[in-house]
Amino acid sequence: MNSKQLLKFLMLGAAVWLLAGCGPTGDRCRKCGMVVDDHPRWVAGLIDERGVEERFCSPRCMFAHWRSPAGAAGKDAWVTEYYTQQRLPVPEVYFVMGSDVMGPMGRALVPVAGQAAAEGFLQDHRGTRILSPEEITAELLREVASGVTPDSATPTDIEDLH
Numbered sequence: 001m002n003s004k005q006l007l008k009f010l011m012l013g014a015a016v017w018l019l020a021g022c023g024p025t026g027d028r029c030r031k032c033g034m035v036v037d038d039h040p041r042w043v044a045g046l047i048d049e050r051g052v053e054e055r056f057c058s059p060r061c062m063f064a065h066w067r068s069p070a071g072a073a074g075k076d077a078w079v080t081e082y083y084t085q086q087r088l089p090v091p092e093v094y095f096v097m098g099s100d101v102m103g104p105m106g107r108a109l110v111p112v113a114g115q116a117a118a119e120g121f122l123q124d125h126r127g128t129r130i131l132s133p134e135e136i137t138a139e140l141l142r143e144v145a146s147g148v149t150p151d152s153a154t155p156t157d158i159e160d161l162h
C-alpha cells in the first residue's frame, strides 16, 4: 500500500467511525439533546403520540416536554426513583423540588416513592416542596429552572447554599 492508498484507507476508516458514533435518535433526550444513558440515575420517559417510547435525561426534561403543546398527547410517563433506582410510573411517586441534589439539568425534581420517604428526602436534602405530578405545571418548571422558590425559601436558606 503506498502513502496515497493509506491516506484513502484512513479517511474511509474515519468516515465509518463518525457514522457509527451517531446512535439512534432515541438515545438522546428529546428536550435538551443530552445522551440519556450518560445519566442513568435520572432517566425518564413516556409513550408519545405515535405510540413510541421517548426517553429523557431527567424528570425535568420529561415534564417540560409533556407540559408543552408538542408533548401533550404523551401518556404512561415513568421516572427512575431516587432511592431504589427502579423505573416507576409517575403517579406512584412524589417530586421534591429545591433540594441540594443536582440532576443532569441542574436543580432536580427528585422522584421519591411514598410520602414518608419524600418527607425524609426533603429534610435530608434541604428541599423546599413536595409535589404530586399534577402540580408540576409549565409555570412550576420555570420556577425550578430559575432556582427560586419564593414561597418557602428564607434569606438564610439562600445564603447557606453558597
Ligand SMILES: [Zn+2]
Pocket (backbone or CB within 6 Å): 029, 030, 031, 032, 033, 034, 056, 057, 058, 061
Ligand atoms: Zn434533557
